[in-house]
Amino acid sequence: MLNQLRLDHANMARMLHVLQLKQKTLVQGERPNFQLMREVVDYILSYMDGFAAPLERVCVERLQTKAPEHLELTEQMANDYRELKPRLQRLSNDIDMVLMDNIIPMDRFADDLKAYLEAHRAYLRHEREGLFPLIDEHFSQEDMEELRQALPEGAEQELERLQQDYPELYAELRGANVPAV
Numbered sequence: 001m002l003n004q005l006r007l008d009h010a011n012m013a014r015m016l017h018v019l020q021l022k023q024k025t026l027v028q029g030e031r032p033n034f035q036l037m038r039e040v041v042d043y044i045l046s047y048m049d050g051f052a053a054p055l056e057r058v059c060v061e062r063l064q065t066k067a068p069e070h071l072e073l074t075e076q077m078a079n080d081y082r083e084l085k086p087r088l089q090r091l092s093n094d095i096d097m098v099l100m101d102n103i104i105p106m107d108r109f110a111d112d113l114k115a116y117l118e119a120h121r122a123y124l125r126h127e128r129e130g131l132f133p134l135i136d137e138h139f140s141q142e143d144m145e146e147l148r149q150a151l152p153e154g155a156e157q158e159l160e161r162l163q164q165d166y167p168e169l170y171a172e173l174r175g176a177n178v179p180a181v
Contacts, residue, residue, distance in 0.1 A: 002136055002144070008051065009124060009132075015040050016124075020117055026110040034098050041092045048085055054150035056081070058143075059131065066138040073130050080123050087116045 018040050022032035056078045063074050091113055097104050139147070 002132065004148070005055075005132065005135070006128075009127060012044070012047070013121075013124060015044055016117055016120055019113065023110055023113045023117065026106055026113070034095055038092075038095050038099065041088060041095060045085070045088060045092065048081075048088070055147070058147045058150050059135065062139060062143050063134060067134060070134055073126075074134070077123070077126055077131060080119070080126070084116070084120055084123060087112070087119065091116060 019037065022037050025032040060071070060074050060078060063070055091109070094104050094109050094112070098109075135144075135147075
């Protein structure tokens with residue numbers, strides 16, 4: 001189960017890397033592929049809804065009883081993750097505006113995208129360095145099974161769907177040389 005969480009973590013890092021490449025394109029004064037950005041943002045928003053809530057519920061619940069000394073960390077991480085969604089939703093709305101040929105300030109959009117990417121990468125780092133070791137240390141096999149059942153099926157199936165529906169995105173994901181977050 002922890003390996004699946006790490007795989008999902010790596011896939012999210014790839015998604016963020018694709019957005020970072022588009023953000024750099026913006027900073028250079030060029031127009032990125034906003035449709036590709038739309039697909040990445042939609043995927044992340046969907047993933048946040050399907051993944052974050054059950055993971056948060058099970059982890060916080062278990063760690064409250066098994067490792068109450070770490071409760072502050074898990075609650076802070078949950079709050080940090082919840083704060084990512086409104087930021088990403090604003091970016092999503094801005095992408096919609098661009099795709100409808102409305103004018104928005106690209107420098108502000110690039111800055112907002114950069115701030116979101118930094119915040120999400122910081123969250124992934126805390127997850128890798130803080131939450132995963134706590135799960136590994138404190139979760140029993142039964143806890144891991146409950147966590148597995150609480151999480152949505154199929155990050156790999158989602159990647160297969162992306163490959164079929166969005167070959168350009170999939171190519172960028174597979175070709176992304178993602179730096180460690």
